[in-house]
Amino acid sequence: MRSNTRIATILTVVAIAMFGFGYALVPLYDLICDITGLNGKTGRVDAASVQAAEVDQSRWITVEFTGHTTSGLPWVFRPLQKKMRVHPGETAVANYYVRNNTDETITGQAVPSVVPGRAAPYFKKIECFCFSQQTLAPREAKEMPVRFVVDAKISQRVDTITLSYAFFNTDKASAKKYGGDPMAVNHDGHHVHAHQAAPDG
Amino acid sequence: MATAAAHHEEHPGGLTRWLFTTNHKDIGTLYLWFAFIMFFVGGAMAMVIRAELFQPGMQMVEPHFFNQMTTVHALVMIFGGVMPAFVGLANWQIPMMIGAPDMALPRMNNWSFWLLPPAATLLIMSLFMPGGGPAAGWTIYPPLSTQGGMGMDFAILTIHMLGFSSILGSMNIIATILNMRAPGMTLMKMPLFVWTWLITAFLLLAAIPVLAGAVTMLLTDRHFGTSFFDAAGGGDPVMFQHVFWFFGHPEVYILVLPAFGVFSQIIPTFARKPLFGYSSMVFATATIAFLSFIVWAHHMYTVGMPMAGELFFMYSTMLIAVPTGVKVFNWIATMWRGSMTFETPMLYAIAGVFLFTIGGLSGLMLAITPADFQYHDTYFVVAHFHYVIFAGSVLALMGAAYFWLPKWTGHMYNERLGKLHFWLTTISFNVTFFPQHFLGLAGMPRRIPDYALQFTEFNQISSIGAFVLGLSQLLFLYIVVQTIKGGKQATDRVWEGAEGLEWTVPSPAPYHTFATAPQVK
Ligand code: HEM
Ligand SMILES: [Cu+2]
Numbered sequence: 001m002r003s004n005t006r007i008a009t010i011l012t013v014v015a016i017a018m019f020g021f022g023y024a025l026v027p028l029y030d031l032i033c034d035i036t037g038l039n040g041k042t043g044r045v046d047a048a049s050v051q052a053a054e055v056d057q058s059r060w061i062t063v064e065f066t067g068h069t070t071s072g073l074p075w076v077f078r079p080l081q082k083k084m085r086v087h088p089g090e091t092a093v094a095n096y097y098v099r100n101n102t103d104e105t106i107t108g109q110a111v112p113s114v115v116p117g118r119a120a121p122y123f124k125k126i127e128c129f130c131f132s133q134q135t136l137a138p139r140e141a142k143e144m145p146v147r148f149v150v151d152a153k154i155s156q157r158v159d160t161i162t163l164s165y166a167f168f169n170t171d172k173a174s175a176k177k178y179g180g181d182p183m184a185v186n187h188d189g190h191h192v193h194a195h196q197a198a199p200d201g
Numbered sequence: 202m203a204t205a206a207a208h209h210e211e212h213p214g215g216l217t218r219w220l221f222t223t224n225h226k227d228i229g230t231l232y233l234w235f236a237f238i239m240f241f242v243g244g245a246m247a248m249v250i251r252a253e254l255f256q257p258g259m260q261m262v263e264p265h266f267f268n269q270m271t272t273v274h275a276l277v278m279i280f281g282g283v284m285p286a287f288v289g290l291a292n293w294q295i296p297m298m299i300g301a302p303d304m305a306l307p308r309m310n311n312w313s314f315w316l317l318p319p320a321a322t323l324l325i326m327s328l329f330m331p332g333g334g335p336a337a338g339w340t341i342y343p344p345l346s347t348q349g350g351m352g353m354d355f356a357i358l359t360i361h362m363l364g365f366s367s368i369l370g371s372m373n374i375i376a377t378i379l380n381m382r383a384p385g386m387t388l389m390k391m392p393l394f395v396w397t398w399l400i401t402a403f404l405l406l407a408a409i410p411v412l413a414g415a416v417t418m419l420l421t422d423r424h425f426g427t428s429f430f431d432a433a434g435g436g437d438p439v440m441f442q443h444v445f446w447f448f449g450h451p452e453v454y455i456l457v458l459p460a461f462g463v464f465s466q467i468i469p470t471f472a473r474k475p476l477f478g479y480s481s482m483v484f485a486t487a488t489i490a491f492l493s494f495i496v497w498a499h500h501m502y503t504v505g506m507p508m509a510g511e512l513f514f515m516y517s518t519m520l521i522a523v524p525t526g527v528k529v530f531n532w533i534a535t536m537w538r539g540s541m542t543f544e545t546p547m548l549y550a551i552a553g554v555f556l557f558t559i560g561g562l563s564g565l566m567l568a569i570t571p572a573d574f575q576y577h578d579t580y581f582v583v584a585h586f587h588y589v590i591f592a593g594s595v596l597a598l599m600g601a602a603y604f605w606l607p608k609w610t611g612h613m614y615n616e617r618l619g620k621l622h623f624w625l626t627t628i629s630f631n632v633t634f635f636p637q638h639f640l641g642l643a644g645m646p647r648r649i650p651d652y653a654l655q656f657t658e659f660n661q662i663s664s665i666g667a668f669v670l671g672l673s674q675l676l677f678l679y680i681v682v683q684t685i686k687g688g689k690q691a692t693d694r695v696w697e698g699a700e701g702l703e704w705t706v707p708s709p710a711p712y713h714t715f716a717t718a719p720q721v722k
Contacts, residue, residue, distance in 0.1 A: 003380055004305040004306055004376050004380055007305070007372075007375065007376040007379060007380060008305075008306060008309070008372050008373075008376055011371075011372040011375060011376070011406060012372070014406055014407070015368050015372075015406055015409075015410050016410070017410075018406065018407050018408075018409075018410035018411055019410035019411070019413055019414050020414075021410075021411060021414075022410060022411035022412075022413070022414025022415055022418075022444060022447075022448075023414050023418070025411070025414075025440075025443065025444050025447060026418070026429055026440055026444070029440055029443050029444075030437075030440075070432075109434075109435070111432050111435070115505075116505075117505040117506075117507065118507060118508070166432060168432065168434075170434070172426060
């Protein structure tokens with residue numbers, strides 16, 4: 001029955017291809033999200049193109065700021081202003097405060113998110129501490145700016161935008177050490193819910 | 202091709218017969234018993250869930266254990282119960298229905314079965330690991346599933362093994378159907394059960410590897426420092442949902458298409474009329490299979506998709522109701538003016554079609570995006586998928602068992618007990634799950650071990666129904682064992698209205714059938 005083995009071979013190739021396709025879905029979705037600005041992925045622009053944009057003086061948009069560290073990152077992290085009002089098209093700067101509470105050098109990465117989702121493509125960051133990893137020396141504290149502009153083409157129905165950051169420890173071993181151990185089990189056999197390194201604001 | 206007599210000599214007895222068998226009937230039997238056992242294991246977990254939900258507050262189990270029960274119940278029922286049961290039916294019936302001596306790849310067939318028991322053992326073992334079994338729901342969404350103890354790794358490995366078994370099984374089924382049909386058995390003459398399985402096998406082949414990929418990514422996120430879904434490293438937890446449901450929605454049709462095949466065999470037999478609209482049935486099945494790949498995000502309406510996405514998935518989902526409606530129409534038209542009798546298999550088929558349709562209608566309600574924002578993750582969804590999976594797939598499986606048991610065992614089952622089992626099952630099924638619609642509409646969330654006081658009465662009704670439903674299945678076990686042991690001798694044709702090659706062989710079907718291919722006109 002030669003042709004049985006042939007069919008089996010073809011079908012094996014199909015199965016392996018679909019396995020690969022499962023992996024390919026990850027960059028594919030990302031690509032689509034990047035192009036369309038879905039999924040709260042915020043746009044990034046350079047300063048020159050912003051200067052050219054017009055400012056809509058007739059509208060106000062409230063931008064709210066929040067942020068927290070995830071378990072495993074023993075830093076204090078908070079916005080220095082709760083909210084600000086901006087005109088669409090106008091460049092503004094907000095500041096976040098961060099402090100390393102330990103005697104070790106730690107590197108973190110902030111992941112931004114914007115709600116409502118439909119505002120995300122219009123919220124453009126020119127400069128952001130989330131563009132790169134942040135390394136803090138023991139006990140170091142600093143202020144970090146976000147320079148952004150809300151695109152004037154944003155829907156009339158949006159009057160408030162919330163920008164939030166989740167700050168992660170980039171080193172899994174270090175995260176584990178500071179309570180972010182996902183596999184931790186206590187004596188009752190229950191999963192340990194590690195405490196977050198007290199964010200405020 | 203060797204003669205049947207020569208084959209009989211390589212038919213060892215005892216355990217080795219079952220371990221090394223490459224006979225499609227033996228393997229079919231193994232699959233069916235395995236599924237039956239899993240059905241009881243998963244059922245026991247459902248009893249724990251319903252016992253806890255009998256009253257508000259925490260009575261029986263810890264919340265963490267409750268979550269393990271909802272998770273493992275679903276995994277056991279889907280991957281251990283319904284899927285292997287249908288593969289078992291496929292093994293027994295497809296060769297006999299198309300006039301083939303066996304499956305195309307018998308050795309692989311053995312292997313795909315014997316992957317199942319170790320996989321199931323692994324899954325059950327996970328419950329005893331430190332930290333317990335997987336508790337993130339059967340959909341194992343991160344970040345919950347990138348955390349959690351070893352139990353989650355066990356579950357991932359189980360999914361790998363069960364998936365591998367399904368892929369091997371579906372390759373075998375495709376090769377058998379494409380290559381081994383008797384002369385004259387053209388594709389458009391195949392019984393509908395064979396057609397639905399052919400299409401299901403392609404769905405499996407396309408969907409299961411994607412699930413395998415998704416759980417592999419989870420595994421490497423957990424242990425090998427990748428960040429597919431781990432936000433800390435720039436991954437995206439919502440991505441998992443997209444990949445998962447790209448598998449998950451076709452999966453629900455994997456569970457139900459063979460059931461449609463079963464309905465399409467049973468209903469014409471007891472209506473004593475050929476199936477109405479055969480080619481439209483084939484077409485509708487293929488259309489459903491195709492559409493099932495473009496509707497996945499109806500499980501994710503609330504993750505924050507843009508309007509265009511919500512609308513696309515809403516309309517594509519509602520589109521599936523059209524081919525599904527064609528099928529329901531055809532079954533009803535088959536019964537129309539038929540000379541119907543209502544033996545147990547027919548009762549199961551009619552109830553299956555009717556109750557499945559209720560599930561389809563609640564599906565349509567869920568498909569409406571703005572409505573789903575309220576229904577999502579409530580008991581309404583639980584009611585929906587039990588109406589489609591229990592009433593669609595499991596009732597079809599029970600009907601199929603009564604339909605073909607005489608052919609498999611050579612004995613008629615006890616019709617009175619069969620009917621009793623039918624009424625107990627369908628009534629208690631409705632008592633269990635119908636109230637869950639109202640609980641969901643009133644806002645009771647799923648997968649939570651406690652609830653607000655106003656939900657008490659409906660939960661108690663549901664729990665009582667569930668206990669009766671669970672106990673009634675012991676009667677099913679009794680009937681099956683009784684039929685295997687003895688009973689009225691079945692004729693070859695078994696049912697007056699039966700049509701098809703499987704009814705031309707003796708009852709019980711001999712170990713080897715169609716060693717020489719029949720000629721199909
Ligand atoms: C007319 C056909 C159907 C439609 C329109 C439909 C629609 C939906 C929608 C929109 C949801 C998501 C609800 C939510 O989570 O908020 C859902 C959930 C579900 N459906 Fe269906 N469905 C249909 C048929 C089926 C069939 C045939 C099956 C299985 C045999 C099925 C199994 C499920 C399952 C298992 C879930 C829940 C998954 C989970 O979250 O655990 N559905 N359905
Ligand atoms: Cu779906």
